[in-house]
Every structure is written in structure tokens, then in C-alpha cells.
Amino acid sequence: MILLDNSIIFTGLPGIQAEMRYTATGLVWVQDAYTLVFGGLLLLGARAGDLLGRRRIFIIGLAVFSAASLLIGLAPSGQWLIGARALQGVGAAVVAPSSLSLLTASFAPGRERTPAVAWYGATAGIGASLGLVIGGALAHWISWRAGFFINVPIGAAMILLAPRFIPASPRTPGRFDGAGAITATLGMGALVFGIISSADAGWLAPRTVLALGAGAVLLAVFVANERRAGQPVMPLRLFASRERSGAYLARMLYMGAMIGFFYFTTQFLQDVLGFNPLQAGMAFLPMTVVNFAGAMAIPRLTARFGNAALLAAGVAVTLAGMVWLSRVAVDSSYMSGVALPMVLLGTGQGLAFAPLTSAGIAxxxxxxxxxxxxxxxxxxxxxxxxxxxxxVTAAAATATGNGTDRAAMAGHVSAALTAGSIMLALCLAASLALVVPAEIAARPAKTPPERKQPWNTPASATQD
Structure with a gap:
């Protein structure tokens, strides 16, 4: 539900922009208000599950998420919408880590946990792709608001069923690291505000410099706090593993590129190719189908090839698809300019998500x-x-003429996806340099094949 909602809004972006009268850079806060609060409070949400019980926190998070979804659907103004999206991020920050930690605690490492984590990772790609199809259909037939109203009955049903199907987890004594959570959220928020501000005001504008400086200071305070805190919200020892550190870095770069793909491709389909929201959502079906097929095969492929090979292949295929898609222009056709690159993107995403998840908790x-x-x-x-x-900043740097002009929009999309290709190239480099070698080194050594024994030598004399 969380990942579906993270992408369901994309096909409604043109309608939201027109109804709420957002500027091009103002529109980005509809997405970033959610992801910033979500990401900034995730560590506190994970800690809350440990201290108060994961099932209890899971249910509380569902209630907040569902209530915020209702407020989004009822939003009368742009400010209301962004505020409700931020509240929805609070609920998501509580639910998401509780769900993964419940899964991790419920399955033993190895044969039980590997396929469970693979299925969990598969939902990331499937939810993101499926959200575009569902969001497009609802935005076309009803309204962009309908995609949020459907969370209310789903959330209510999950709240009622959770006590029946999810076992209670014991509470861990301790306390919350409120200072860490606050400085992390405000620091990342200031950093993102500064980057977005540069698109309108320039990199040397006082508000841009002030925001970026404040973000850097707050993040430095956050790291210093985590070093001193008795029970930090983000234990720095987690970064001692090269595999986990590489997985976090690679995931950030991968998602930075993929969120841009969804955000800009939906606008290209509607503002350049003239698709309606339903057609734009359905246009993602090539990606959704191959993504689903790849995700379903992940448990079997992991057992055969291992996470390292799947991760490298997945990121490389995604990069190829992004480079292809970045060549879109005002005269591009859907089939050769969008659909075929989507097949590569869907295949790569289906392969990459589960190995990234496994490496992050290895x-x-x-x-x-x-x-x-x-x-x-x-x-x-x-x-x-x-x-x-x-x-968004890279796209704004290519502004030529009227921002609503089809050629200008095509130029924005091409520039943004080119920047996304650079992110994926860095992701591939991080994966090959950090995650893959560590994962291979951690594999148990294979038992050497039994050697043929001389006819007169006891077997025990030649065994290793």
C-alpha cells in the first residue's frame, strides 16, 4: 500500500498542478513532502517498533497513514495537500520498518529468510509500476483524489486483521533518540529545499546558500549525536560492513534515478505525446509485466546465481534502459522511444531490488x-x-521559452533522464566496488570434490 501510494500520484500530476496552481518547482513538493518525512522519520519508526512492540507500532502507523490519505483526498488547497502528504509520510515511516523487521524476525537466516526477503523486495518494483496503472485509471475515470480514498477501507481492513495474523513481538527496554531523528529530518529537508531553490533562484542566491549550509550543519550535528548517543536511532556500527554501506549508497542512487523516471515520463506521455491519465498509466504496462515476471523469478534466480550477479545485472540493464529513454524528443514515438526502454527498466528493476534489500540487512x-x-x-x-x-534542477537548467511548450517539456525530460543515467552509472560503480566483492567473500567455501583414492590407501589418510 505504501509503495503503491508513492507512485499512484504520478499520473495525476498534470491535473494536480492545474487544480492547485503549482509552479513546476512547487509541484515537486507534492512528492518530496512525503518522501522527506518518510525517510527522515524511518529510523525513529524502526526504533519505536523495537521499544513499543512491532505489531502495535505497525497498527498505529496504518491508522495514521489511512487518516492522512483521507485528508489528501479532501484537500481544498495546495498547502493542505502538501501538509497531508507530510503526515502520510509519518504513517509510512512507522509502517515500513515495522513490516520488514517483523519479516526479518519471523524467518531464520538462510533458507527461510532469503525467499521471504526476495518477495518483500519484489513488492517495491511491482508496487511502483502498478501504482501508475491504477492511478491513471482512477484519475481518468474519477479523479486523482480517488487513489487516496481507496487507502481508507484497505487500511481499516489491515488494522482489523493484523492482531489475528501477525504475532506480537517483545518490547526492548530503552529510549528514543529524538535529537537524532529531528536533526536528520531537518537536515535532509534543508538540503532538498536548497537544491530545488537553486532551480528558481540560482546556486548563489542567499536562500539557496543558507538552506544548503543549514542542511550540512544539521547533518553534521546528527552524525555527532549518533556517535555520543547511548541508544542512537542510526547505530554507526551498521556502516562497518562494506556490503551494507554499499547497499545503502547504491539504493539511494538507484532510487534517485528511478523516481525521476516515473516523475518525468508520466509528464512526457501526457504533455508531449498527448496521452490522457488512463493512457499514461497503461503505457507503463510493458514495464509492469516484465517487472512482475522478474520479481516472481527472483527466489529461484537468487538460489542459482546469488545476489551479487543479480544486482550487477539488474543495475546494468536498468542503466541501458535509462540511457535509451533519455534520448526522447518531441517527435519520438511511444513504441521506440518509451515502451522498449521500459522493458529494460522493468527487467533491471525486477532483478535489482531484492539483492539491494538483502545486502542492506546482511x-x-x-x-x-x-x-x-x-x-x-x-x-x-x-x-x-x-x-x-x-x-528537477537539471531539467530546469534546460528551460527554453514557454515551460508548457511540447518541445521545451521534451527537453526537460531528456535532460532529467540523462542526469538519471549518470546516477545509475554511479550506482553500478558502487555495487561493483562495494557490494558485490563483499557478498562473494561472505559466501561459504565450497567443499572440494572427493579425490579418487589409491586402491591401497585408506580414505581417511587423504581427506582434507
Missing amino acids: RVTSADAGAASGLVNTAHQLGSSVGLAVL
């Missing part, structure tokens, strides 16, 4: 399961926020 202790799960989701959401801000 070899953590049960005590750090919640924090590691929170960091996986934090990297996902903060990568989306910062990445979208960077890509």
Missing part, C-alpha cells in the same frame, strides 16, 4: 534488525527525495 544481529531495516527504507526514500530534487 549479517545484522537481532538487536540491530530494526535499525538495519529502517536504514534500507531510509536510503530508499531519501534517495528519492534528493534524487528528484537534483533531476
